[in-house]
Ligand code: SF4
């Protein structure tokens with residue numbers, strides 16, 4: 483059973499996996515997700531303060547979400563090969579991709595709820611952030627970035643496509659929560675996982691973007707968002723599926739870390 487003295491990233495990962503495995507879309511034939519990854523960051527890591535310069539001037543600190551925060555728990559829910567393959571072709575997101583996006587939003591809320599219950603049972607407090615739609619309508623920036631929290635925790639490095647590339651690729655969704663429990667922090671990779679960022683090669687993701695939002699020089703957030711809204715309209719019968727994912731599917735980094743170079747720690 484859970485106890486305060488036994489909290490570890492591996493135990494948290496097993497809790498995340500249990501919630502994902504119990505989800506109806508994890509059943510054989512539906513299979514939306516592969517094995518989750520979990521890592522923790524020290525809430526006092528100076529990189530969180532640095533996000534106000536690198537990500538968003540209004541980015542929150544873990545202590546803004548929870549007074550006395552000590553750890554940020556970040557997790558990655560990699561999409562299954564079936565979901566990824568479905569979205570390789572076509573201008574709009576595949577129906578399966580849109581469904582996986584929507585179901586994963588629900589799964590993230592369930593995982594946060596489960597982790598909060600576990601932490602509470604061990605005598606710790608926690609604070610959660612919604613999986614998506616927390617951004618400002620004008621700037622399209624969110625006050626809390628799950629991607630950056632996962633990077634600080636050591637789950638991966640950023641790709642040219644702006645996604646976090648993990649050991650199991652970039653196709654999937656990230657979640658995070660803040661707690662006042664102390665859980666050992668992960669180690670960040672000392673190697674860029676993205677081939678372009680490592681040695682200037684690849685760049686395939688740029689060619690996949692239907693709105694030319696991606697380039698080697700930067701990212702046009704507003705052009706991307708217009709495409710997400712067009713996708714949402716196209717799949718309106720499913721709900722608010724403002725997603726796309728064309729710059730994440732069918733790439734060397736979709737399902738795994740590209741290249742064979744060892745990760746130096
Ligand atoms: S497709 Fe290539 S350049 Fe683009 S993020 Fe993946 S590894 Fe980097």
Ligand code: SF4
Pocket residue numbers: 690691692693694695696705706707709710725726727728729730
């Ligand atoms: S999500 Fe779609 S529109 Fe946005 S950068 Fe990726 S491919 Fe382009």
